[in-house]
Amino acid sequence: MSVIVIDKIANVGRWAIDNVMGMGRAGIMLYSAIVRLPRFKKGTALLVKQLYVVGVQSMVIILVSGLFIGMVLALQGYTILVGYGAEQSLGPMVALSLLRELGPVVTALLFAGRAGSALTAEIGLMKSTEQLSSLEMMAIDPLRQIIAPRFWAGVISLPLLALMFSTIGIYGAHIVGVDWKGIDSGSFWSILQASVEWRSDIVNCLIKSVVFAVVVTWIALYRGYHVIPNPEGISKATTQTVVQSSLAILALDFLMTTMMFGQ
Amino acid sequence: MINLDTLGIDSESGNKGMLTRKIEILVGLFLLAGLAAFLVLVFNVANVQVSRGDSTYTLYAKFGNVGGLKVRSPVKVGGVVVGRVKAIKLDPVKLEPVVTLLMDKQYSSFPDTSSLAILTSGLLGEQFLGLKPGFVDDGVSMLKNGDSIDDTQSALILEDLIGQLLYSMSSKSK
């Protein structure tokens, strides 16, 4: 009986040690990738390529989702607000939900699914086909060549995507509220403008999405870099990237919302 | 000497160069789209005015109760926005709310007999400041930068009104 209990305690201990070690390895990886700044010319070329893969290729899904989420928010909001004769407040409702929460959060979740999983799979495949080892044997640091440009591309792309998401979402709400439901366009904008504060809303939107970008890209790169090099390992790592990023995004969002708007 | 042209490997242009070029253009557009979204949010959604320091002047007003008035709430004259609330603070000595107004220089000829009231748009809507221009007479000067408006009317608190209504109804029925 007591042996079983001690075994369980040992399991908990091993689990904790594994996790702490994993976090340590992830930290070292990120530190090494960031600190060794890439050389300017070659680094820029690599970064541009990754911005294309990570940013440009995620743009369609972000814009389409943003448009629809803005429209749905407006439709649902309208049916509730119109009951109180407060349909004028549709603009601020949509704009504030998008800028404060949905913009950064949904963009980061979509980004984790679209770009994060692709990063993990790509790097996992590079590792399992020994391309990373091969770079090392060519005296080229894979952290600098492979990890760093992808990290920066993620950190640059996600905030931009979140801004695009919120912007197109607000225009989606405008389509539903003004063109369809007949709210006056002037009052839609003026009430919206009166309630959106650029420092508390837009800057916080950017802060949130930068934090999410760092976390998602970091998890994706770490999962790929430390993959068990076989097909099963890669598929597992890809799933882990999406699950862990999503949980991290939602938890961090709650934390940051409490700090920014909770007071 | 190997003839490079016959091998179809050309140094600068060619398929690969075109592809890189296309990627560069798309990445450039991506960055510009991000910047455009930022600018739209800042200037169109948050409506940040690039304030040229001399286009506004400041007024102060004391209220008994500011109710739901907020920073950036509009100041209106007959429905026309002439300025915005810049700050709401409590006077440390008199313990009364002091509202700082940022007024548009375009509308600068209000007499110092003007009155200010906290009004509500609709039954439950946002609160704003209604400015009522006073009479103009000899010895009445115009409001300047840094002046205070003395004639103010505090916010109507709905709960108080309902309370009064109920009180007066019950006293009548007796």
Add this chain to the structure above:
Amino acid sequence: MTQTQKPLIEIRNLGFSRGQRVIYNDVSLSIPKGKVTAIMGPSGIGKTTLLKLMGGQLTPDSGQVLFDGLDIHRCSRSELFSIRKRMSMLFQSGALFTDMNVFDNVAFALREHSGLSESIIERIVLMKLEAVGLRGVAKQMPTELSGGMQRRAALARAIALEPEMVMYDEPFAGQDPISMGVLVKLIRELSDALNLTSVVVSHDVQEVLSIADYVYVMADKTIIAHGTPEALRHADIAQLKQFIEGAPDGPVPFHYPAADYQEELLHGLK
């Protein structure tokens, strides 16, 4: 070239284990300059690991690996990188970069390290591709090539920087007889023409014996025999004989160690 010349790589009393499992126990060997040295042994004894230890990608638990007199695992990062520019490795999978074509793969290290102009790099790459007979596929992507061709392209990439030493990880594994012949010819020819030091890790006995100048045979976590191919063919070590002849049973038993057979049939698996 005399036998007294200093070896390029010297491994001294190397010990390495992965978790609880001991992979090497007290391995010592030396690899002479300009020769083809083969390391043979059955699958799954960590021959690739040995190459990674030699390249400084893994760190041993004990012992040293000296490259030209420098202890690879005591070097600073930049020293290690400058050593790695003098060696290269042909991975079993080829490990070509899948996002660029064959030409760019071969040009990659040159562009990174040589500082040469693009037009000179182009000529060097074409010469390397010509040497492995793949100039015709310069513009194709690695995935369009057969396994043997991928390995040859990877070989062209490995010799692009004109290293002093090339390590071949199972170069013959899974090749058809023709590609096998091509690779044997290439390794031998490159070694002679460029005065390369070659380290071939393999379990393909006949091919290895046909190209190697000197052979080490590994089993049981250490080296069990070494000598010239001729000497090994006639050596009288049971384990070595079984390996060279490919006998299914012998010192390396056919059966993996297990519980008593009758016992298990009667009472089922425990």
